[in-house]
Amino acid sequence: MTKTIRQNNNLILAIALSSSGFGFAVLEGERTLVDWGVKSVTGDKNAWILKQIEKMIAHYQPGVLVLHDAAAKGSRRGPRIRKLTKEIVAMAASWKLKVTLLSREHVMQAFFIDGKGTKYTIAKVLAGRFPEELGPRLPRKRRAWEGEDSRMSIFDAVALAFAKRLWRKDR
Amino acid sequence: MASSHLPNYLRTNRMRLGLSQDEVAYLLGTESGTRVSRYEQFARDPGLRTALAYEAIFQRPIRELFAGIYDEVEREVASRAKRLVLNTDHMRPGERTARKREVLTKIAGTKVKKPQHP
Numbered sequence: 001m002t003k004t005i006r007q008n009n010n011l012i013l014a015i016a017l018s019s020s021g022f023g024f025a026v027l028e029g030e031r032t033l034v035d036w037g038v039k040s041v042t043g044d045k046n047a048w049i050l051k052q053i054e055k056m057i058a059h060y061q062p063g064v065l066v067l068h069d070a071a072a073k074g075s076r077r078g079p080r081i082r083k084l085t086k087e088i089v090a091m092a093a094s095w096k097l098k099v100t101l102l103s104r105e106h107v108m109q110a111f112f113i114d115g116k117g118t119k120y121t122i123a124k125v126l127a128g129r130f131p132e133e134l135g136p137r138l139p140r141k142r143r144a145w146e147g148e149d150s151r152m153s154i155f156d157a158v159a160l161a162f163a164k165r166l167w168r169k170d171r
Numbered sequence: 172m173a174s175s176h177l178p179n180y181l182r183t184n185r186m187r188l189g190l191s192q193d194e195v196a197y198l199l200g201t202e203s204g205t206r207v208s209r210y211e212q213f214a215r216d217p218g219l220r221t222a223l224a225y226e227a228i229f230q231r232p233i234r235e236l237f238a239g240i241y242d243e244v245e246r247e248v249a250s251r252a253k254r255l256v257l258n259t260d261h262m263r264p265g266e267r268t269a270r271k272r273e274v275l276t277k278i279a280g281t282k283v284k285k286p287q288h289p
Binding site: 008009010011028032034035036037059060132133136 | 175
């Protein structure tokens with residue numbers, strides 16, 4: 001069934017899927033980070049995540065939904081995330097919501113002239129740009145043997161939203 | 172025309188300050204965070220005293236905290252002001268009417284054609 005929302009073209013909802021849930025960011029224009037956070041789940045992750053994202057779409061009525069392109073060349077996302085990405089795209093279509101899939105390369109190119117950088121460097125840039133919102137959430141740089149801090153998915157989501165905004169402006 | 176703003180930015184500002192819903196509820200003088208959650212979910216609009224308390228907590232003007240609602244109210248007022256400007260066409264011309272027309276035109280936010288008095 002097709003559901004309709006009054007889309008706000010000024011709003012971008014970005015979702016960064018992770019092994020334990022997802023990080024999200026709602027960006028208004030270029031300067032206002034309206035909402036951000038991380039949601040974790042155990043059990044039937046995909047069904048729960050899909051429901052949560054649908055709730056966010058209904059609440060914020062964004063003009064576009066941005067996700068990582070799990071099927072992009074060189075992507076190392078697992079089958080669960082690939083399947084979930086497809087399910088989210090289908091769900092967004094039922095809301096007549098535009099979806100943009102951005103590869104890791106797209107995101108890197110949006111932040112670095114040579115396209116070379118790390119997730120942590122991007123996180124630091126974003127924490128500098130939004131010191132009140134993201135500053136306290138920036139984890140310390142992880143060491144090679146440590147797992148990724150779950151808060152990094154917030155920065156991944158904000159980076160996606162920003163990359164989408166810059167992508168639209170440049171091209 | 173729909174507003175490009177969200178009805179309110181209460182959640183954004185609360186999170187920016189790192190406060191919980193219960194803490195904001197306490198500052199507002201309400202019993203629990205449930206009401207705060209309803210405001211943040213756009214399910215309910217706060218009253219004037221609560222809106223002013225929000226301004227005091229977040230140190231931002233009400234029109235910024237409730238930008239979407241403000242846009243809506245401003246449009247409604249502008250539309251009524253336009254009608255009142257047209258009413259001045261039937262008033263006795265003079266300094267007072269001209270002043271009134273000027274004020275209402277400013278509120279209406281658009282140029283309203285000057286009346287053609289004989």
